[in-house]
Amino acid sequence: MNFFKRAWLNVWAKKGRSVLLILVSSAILMFVLAGLLIRSAAVKATETAKTDAGATMTLSANRQAAFKKMQSSSSSSSSKSSRPKLTLTPVKLSDAKRIAKLSNIKSYNVTSSTTANAKSYETVSTSTGMSDSSGGGPGGMKSTSSSSGDTQINGVTATALTTDFTDNQSKITKGRGIKASDQGTNNVVIEKDLASQNNLTVGDTMTIKETTGSKSTRKVKVVGIYKASSTSSVSAGPMSTDPANTIYASYTLANTIKGSKYTGTADSVTFNVTNPAKASATKKAGNKLISSKYALSTDDASYQAIKASMDSVEGFANKIVWLVAIAGTIILALIVILMIRERRFEIGVLLSLGEARWKIVAQFFTEMLMVIVVALAIAGVGGQFVGNQLGSQLVSQSTTTQTSSSRTSGQPGGSGQPGGGSGGMRGGAGGPGSTTNSTKTKNPDLEITVSAVDLAELGGFGLAITFLSIMIASGGILRLEPKKVLIS
Structure with a gap:
């Protein structure tokens, strides 16, 4: 057996x-x-998570290099009246397009922010313990400085590519968002509270007044209305306006309002990375395509957390x-x-x-x-x-649950921009010249x-x-x- x-x-x-x-x-x-x-x-x-969480890479002015240049100019200058100011170089779109051709870049969003004064509508006022601001009829409230208005204009390539909309902090309720096809137009997307206060709807026109140069007026067309998840501006400080006064437009319109010298430039350009695991390698490749005036930074916190x-x-x-x-x-x-x-x-x-x-x-x-x-x-x-x-x-x-706060200050515009134009005041909860993002990352x-x-x-x-x-x-x-x- x-x-x-x-x-x-x-x-x-x-x-x-x-x-x-x-x-x-x-x-x-x-x-x-x-x-x-x-x-x-x-x-x-x-x-x-490589596709769901994603990662971004931002091209902006190199603040450290600009600060060193200012210090060297300051040490060589003996006159207090001619003391140099921090000057940040606007990002050239030609450089951004070269980076966008890298193999690991999926899409990119151009950002160019400025301010304007209300002309044919009233801005949403916010009262705090420090000050009381009001629209005061057509033209809105009086701006706190000669180069900042009561209406924040965020110029973008497309609202669908911005973090506010991708993170559902803001949502289109009527009409549509800004698209790449809106370049060269005066189409805008306004906040729901601003639209309700002025009885505005999709298809209506608004008139804004530039804060620099000839301070001419400009008509814009409302193509969409969005709802922001939060409209609190208590932490924004006395220099800011209510977030409801933020208008989204194509970056070309924001550049036009800022002035002709800003044509073909941006405050920053955000690239969406296809594979977050290769974000560092993509950043190295991108740095080879730009000068020392600019800096690339990566944000893959969500992917890294997961x-x-x-x-x-x-x-x-x-x-x-x-x-x-x-x-x-x-x-x-x-x-x-x-x-x-x-x-x-x-x-x-x-x-x-x-x-x-x-x-x-x-x-x-x-x-x-x-x-x-x-x-x-x-x-x-x-x-x-x-x-x-x-x-x-x-x-x-x-x-x-990861809460990340990123502050981006001194972008081209405001008091730090070349020529002291109206470019970079960042209204809303972040305060002037800054944006604050709070994101929650949940494991799949x-x-x-x-x-x-x-x-x-x-x-x-x-x-x-x-x-x-x-x-x-x-x-x-x-x-x-x-x-x-x-x-x-």
Whole structure:
């Protein structure tokens, strides 16, 4: 009788022991499979985050270089009246277009901000404990300086590419947003409160008054109305206006209002990176295309937060796999050792009949292999459930809410722009010359599914655990003497 047949007869005859081995093996393999599934799901979630979370790269004036230049000019100047001012160079769109041709750039958004005074409408007033500002009829409130108006104009390539709209901080409620096709037009998108206060709707025209040069008036057409999620400007300071007074337009219109010397320039250009993992390499390539007057900065905080969390989940899943595999090997080895001690007489008889020791070891391995096959099927059914439960717990513990505040100050315009024009005052909650973004990053749910690859990998672990446990326990078989076994 060959050892395959003996193994089958023994498994069938000892049903209670076989069921116990199946249950133990199923539990071990189930947790091993859960770890494998969580690990693969974490890797998949990290890959998905490359497109969902995304990353951006911003081209703007190099403030540090401009500050050093100002200091050197200041040290060489002895007259206080001729003390130099911080001068930031507007970004050339030609440079931005060269960077946009890099392989890892998906799209880009040009930003050019300025201010104007209301002429045919009233601005939304905000009262604080420090001051009380009001629209005061056509023309709005009186500006706090000769170069800043009561209406903030944010010039962009498209509103759909701005963080306010992509993060759902602002939402189009009527009409449409600004598009790339609006370049060279006077189309604008206004805030809902400003529209309600002045009975404006899509298709109406507004008149604004420039704050520099000839201070001429300009008619703009409302093509859309948006709703901002927050209209509080308490932290903005006395120099700012209510966020409802922010108008979105094409960057070409903002440049026209700022003056002819700003044609073909921008305050900053934001590039959307296709693969956040290669953001640093893309930044290095972009730096080679620009002069020292400009600087490139990357923002992949959302991707890095998700990646760090998923790396933590993946690392914990690896620990589950190896700890359960090692513990399972030890447990099965102990069970097999006890099983061998019960079958010492059977082993002695087989050895006395001339059966090779390796065949006896192979018989025990075959018995365990039959058990593992059944346990593998059970683990394949229950492993996904266990994996989902463990995965949800791990993700809930690793979910982080990251609040990032970025301040961008001294852009071309305002008091820091060349010539002291009306370019860069940033109204709203951020205060002059700054923007503050608060973003929440939530980890993606793990999509845990059992695939043929996972089952094949689990089968490999099952074979390895079985082989190691049999090898550990077979040391006693190799040392047995048939005569001593039969006499005892």
